[in-house]
Amino acid sequence: MYSIIFIGLFFQSCNDSARETERLNEWNVELPSHFDSLPIPLNNPMNKAKVELGARLFYDPLLSIDSSLSCASCHIASFAFSDGKIKSRGQSDSLTFRNSPVLFNLAYAPYFMMDGGVPTLELQIVAPLMHENEMGFDLFKLSDRLAENEIYQELSLRAFDRELDPAAIAYSIAAFERSLLSYQSxxxxxxxxxxxxxxxxxxxxxxxxxxxxxxxxxxxxxxxxxxxxxxxxxxxxxxxxxxxxxxxxxxxxxxxxxxxxxxxxxxxxxxxxxxxxxxxxxxxxxxxxxxxxxxxxxxxxxxxxxxxxxxxxxxxxxxxxxxxxxxxxxxxxxxxx
Ligand code: HEC
Ligand code: HEC
Missing domain, CATH: 1.10.760.10 (Cytochrome c-like domain)
Incomplete structure (x- = not known):
């Protein structure tokens, strides 16, 4: 369906650099005692640069083929990252298949999508990026498109010890999503x-x-x-x-x-x-x-x-x-x- 297997090839290299930068990785959040501590996968530890990189990417319309849509077009903070619509408009005016869900406390979820079809947040990013009814793009072309962007390159070096590549894009957006935490109702x-x-x-x-x-x-x-x-x-x-x-x-x-x-x-x-x-x-x-x-x-x-x-x-x-x-x-x- 999506290029999940292909992207899988990048996971190993990401594991290695995650280990190198481990000493820099710290992420503290004080959750109330009725929450379990935040589950963070060993192969994608959180750090400030990574979460900031992910946040910037999440809000960047360059992620869609014609640069018109960001993740935040359908996941808007004031709607708890849903979008208030029955179905959302993706590329070329196409409608999404389902209603846009809220995004928070996703670190605790065992799988994603309403049919549970995606096992991790790192893989989930491939779905909207490549789906013709959403952003209609591709992680590889996206990484080329962003290659000249100094802020992204600098954040990627700080977060992963290497230049922005498809895995760094997917891993940083996933880290940003894990940082979306709602616990103060x-x-x-x-x-x-x-x-x-x-x-x-x-x-x-x-x-x-x-x-x-x-x-x-x-x-x-x-x-x-x-x-x-x-x-x-x-x-x-x-x-x-x-x-x-x-x-x-x-x-x-x-x-x-x-x-x-x-x-x-x-x-x-x-x-x-x-x-x-x-x-x-x-x-x-x-x-x-x-x-x-x-x-x-x-x-x-x-x-x-x-x-x-x-x-x-x-x-x-x-x-x-x-x-x-x-x-x-x-x-x-x-x-x-
Ligand atoms: C058998 C399991 C089950 C029980 C019991 C149940 N729900 Fe649900 N609920 C669901 C599922 C599954 C959905 C999503 C269905 C869908 O999207 O088609 C849902 C959807 C909802 C939604 C809409 C959520 C959204 O984001 O769209 C609300 C609100 C809700 N339930 C409240 C309740 C309340 C209140 C009760 C008790 C009166 C209840 N549910 C009992 C399984 C359950
Ligand atoms: C055109 C609208 C649209 C865009 C753009 C979009 N999404 Fe979504 N998103 C959706 C819809 C609709 C679903 C529900 C799909 C399903 O369950 O089958 C969804 C589901 C998700 C989920 C699963 C949530 C859960 O609880 O299972 C995550 C995570 C997510 N999106 C993150 C992103 C990220 C990251 C981006 C940018 C790379 C993005 N989305 C771009 C509409 C969109």
């Missing part, structure tokens, strides 16, 4: 120190979310509200996008999608893999319905009743997962580049 404050941050409504919403009758937390579990498994939730009787089936080609996987995080959900409308719900109220109404009949639908998806007040409480809890400090920090980071 009201919910985090509630877990860390201060139970009084939640008002009655949020507390009720929290209890409903974790109740056996709603069962939200059987899938939206853990610190990032995802068990990273794949489910058919009965969004459709017949799916146009077969989801996980695209990877496994098993009939039982048709219509299964990776459980999305619910952090910053307030910023990432429209919802679902195809952006088919405009508001969180619509999502709650759908979840109450138990979804449409579908032979692959998960057993844990059932209909339930909530009165108006309880619906409002569930919504308030979902909004307590918003992290405006993260969004503001990322807007500022871009301005300082």
């Amino acid at each position: 009201k919910y985090d404050a509630y877990l860390s120190e201060d139970k009084s941050v939640f008002d009655e409504e949020e507390k009720r919403g929290f209890d409903l979310f974790y109740s056996d009758s709603l069962n939200c937390s059987s899938c939206h579990s853990g610190i990032n509200f995802s068990n990273y498994k794949f489910y058919n939730i009965g969004l459709y009787q017949s799916y146009t996008d077969p989801g996980r089936w695209r990877i496994t080609e098993k009939a039982a996987d048709i219509g299964k999608f990776k459980v999305p995080t619910l952090r910053n959900i307030e910023y990432s409308a429209p919802y679902m893999h195809d952006g088919s719900f405009a508001t969180l109220e619509e999502v709650i109404t759908f979840k109450m319905s138990g979804g449409k009949t579908n032979e692959n639908k998960s057993d844990t998806i059932n209909s339930f009743q909530l009165n108006e007040n309880d619906q409002k409480s569930l919504l308030s809890f979902l909004k307590s997962l918003s992290d405006p400090i993260f969004v503001e920090r990322e807007i500022q980071r871009r301005e300082k580049l």
